Amino acid sequence: MQAEPQAFDRVLSSMCTDPHPAAREAAERFLATNPGDPGSYPTVADLEDEVIDRLGEIAGLADPHGYVASGGTEANIQAVRISRNRAETETPNVVMSESGHFSFRKAANLLGVELRVVPVDDDRRIDLAAAQEAVDEETALVVGVAGSTEYGRVDPIPALGGVAEDVGALFHVDAAWGGFVLPFTDHEWHFSHAAVDTLTIDPHKMGQAAVPAGGLLVRDDDLLDELAVDTPYLESTSQATLTGTRSGAGVASAVAAIDELWPDGYHAQYERSQENAEWLARELRNRSYPVVEPELPIVAASVPGSLFEALRMDGWRISRTGANELRIVCMPHVTREILETFLADFDRLESRLPASVPGDD
Numbered sequence: 001m002q003a004e005p006q007a008f009d010r011v012l013s014s015m016c017t018d019p020h021p022a023a024r025e026a027a028e029r030f031l032a033t034n035p036g037d038p039g040s041y042p043t044v045a046d047l048e049d050e051v052i053d054r055l056g057e058i059a060g061l062a063d064p065h066g067y068v069a070s071g072g073t074e075a076n077i078q079a080v081r082i083s084r085n086r087a088e089t090e091t092p093n094v095v096m097s098e099s100g101h102f103s104f105r106k107a108a109n110l111l112g113v114e115l116r117v118v119p120v121d122d123d124r125r126i127d128l129a130a131a132q133e134a135v136d137e138e139t140a141l142v143v144g145v146a147g148s149t150e151y152g153r154v155d156p157i158p159a160l161g162g163v164a165e166d167v168g169a170l171f172h173v174d175a176a177w178g179g180f181v182l183p184f185t186d187h188e189w190h191f192s193h194a195a196v197d198t199l200t201i202d203p204h205k206m207g208q209a210a211v212p213a214g215g216l217l218v219r220d221d222d223l224l225d226e227l228a229v230d231t232p233y234l235e236s237t238s239q240a241t242l243t244g245t246r247s248g249a250g251v252a253s254a255v256a257a258i259d260e261l262w263p264d265g266y267h268a269q270y271e272r273s274q275e276n277a278e279w280l281a282r283e284l285r286n287r288s289y290p291v292v293e294p295e296l297p298i299v300a301a302s303v304p305g306s307l308f309e310a311l312r313m314d315g316w317r318i319s320r321t322g323a324n325e326l327r328i329v330c331m332p333h334v335t336r337e338i339l340e341t342f343l344a345d346f347d348r349l350e351s352r353l354p355a356s357v358p359g360d361d
C-alpha cells in the first residue's frame with residue numbers, strides 16, 4: 001500500500017482537522033483496543049469515563065453520562081432513539097429546523113419517527129413560532145442546533161427548551177461541531193444554560209481528536225437505559241452504544257487532545273479561527289461578493305459557479321451550501337497563510353473569468 005493521505009493545506013471544506021500530535025500518538029497506541037468490550041479492555045473503558053467527565057465539564061454538566069460514539073451521526077441517531085423509546089405514543093415525531101444536520105433524516109428513517117422540519121428566521125436560526133406550531137402531544141424530541149453545519153448558527157437554545165418542555169418532549173442540542181468553540185462565546189447552548197436532556201459534541205471536529213471520536217452526553221442515567229440491551233457473551237452486562245466493536249483510538253485521542261487543549265488551547269484556537277473567518281469574510285466582501293456574517297468560524301459567500309469550479313480544478317477542497325454559496329470552514333489547520341494563498345488563487349482565477357455579476361451563478 002503506497003497511498004498517502006491528503007495534506008491539509010488545501011482542505012477548506014472539512015469539519016475535521018489534523019489531529020493534535022498528542023491525540024495522534026494516543027490514537028496509535030490504543031488502535032488495538034475495543035471499548036465496546038470493557039471486560040476485556042478495562043484501560044480504554046476507564047479512558048472513556050474520563051472523556052465523558054471532561055465533555056461534561058465543557059458542556060456544563062456536573063455529573064455527566066454518555067459515551068464516545070463513532071461521530072455526531074451516531075450520537076444524533078441515539079438521541080432520537082432515546083426519545084422514541086421513551087415516547088408513549090405509537091406515532092412519535094421529532095421537530096428541528098431546516099438547518100438541522102442530515103443525520104436526523106437517517107435517524108427518522110431508521111427509527112420510524114416522523115421528522116417535522118420547520119423554517120429558520122432571517123438570521124438562519126430556528127423560527128420559534130414555527131417550532132411552537134409544529135410540536136404536539138406526540139412530539140418525542142425537539143432538536144436545537146448549536147453551530148449549524150452550513151452557517152455556524154446557534155438556535156435560541158433556552159427558549160427552544162421551553163417549547164419542548166411545554167409538550168413534555170425531550171430536548172436535544174446538536175453541538176457536534178460547535179461544542180469546542182462555543183465555550184469561548186456568549187452563546188447559551190449547554191446543560192446549565194437550558195433544560196437540555198441530551199447533547200452531541202464531537203472531539204473529532206473542533207476538539208482536534210482523531211476520527212472516530214463523537215460524543216453523546218445525557219443529563220440523567222436513565223436516559224441511557226433506554227438504549228441498553230443485554231450482552232450475553234460479554235463480561236459487561238449491557239451495552240448502550242449503536243456499534244458493538246468500536247475504536248479505542250478515538251477514545252484515547254480524545255482524552256489526549258482535551259488534556260492538552262482544554263481550556264486554553266481551544267480558546268486560543270477559537271480566537272485564531274474566528275479572526276481568520278472574519279478576515280476572509282471582509283476580503284470577500286471587499287471584492288463585492290455577498291457574505292453571510294461568520295458568527296462562528298464558518299464563512300459562506302455567493303461567488304460565481306464558474307469560479308467555484310475553477311478553484312476546485314486548481315486543487316482547493318471547497319464545498320457549497322444548499323443555497324450554492326461557497327462555504328469555508330476555518331478549522332485549526334486553516335491558517336491565515338493558507339487563506340492568503342487561497343485568495344491569491346481566487347483573484348487570479350477570477351480575473352480570467354468572463355465578466356459576471358457577483359453572486360450570480
Ligand SMILES: *Cc1c(COP(=O)(O)O)cnc(C)c1O
Pocket residue numbers: 015070071072073074076101103145147148149174175176177202214
Ligand atoms: C458534522 C456534524 C454532524 C455529523 O457528525 P459526524 O461526526 O460527521 O457523524 C452532526 N451535526 C452537526 C451540527 C455537524 O456539524
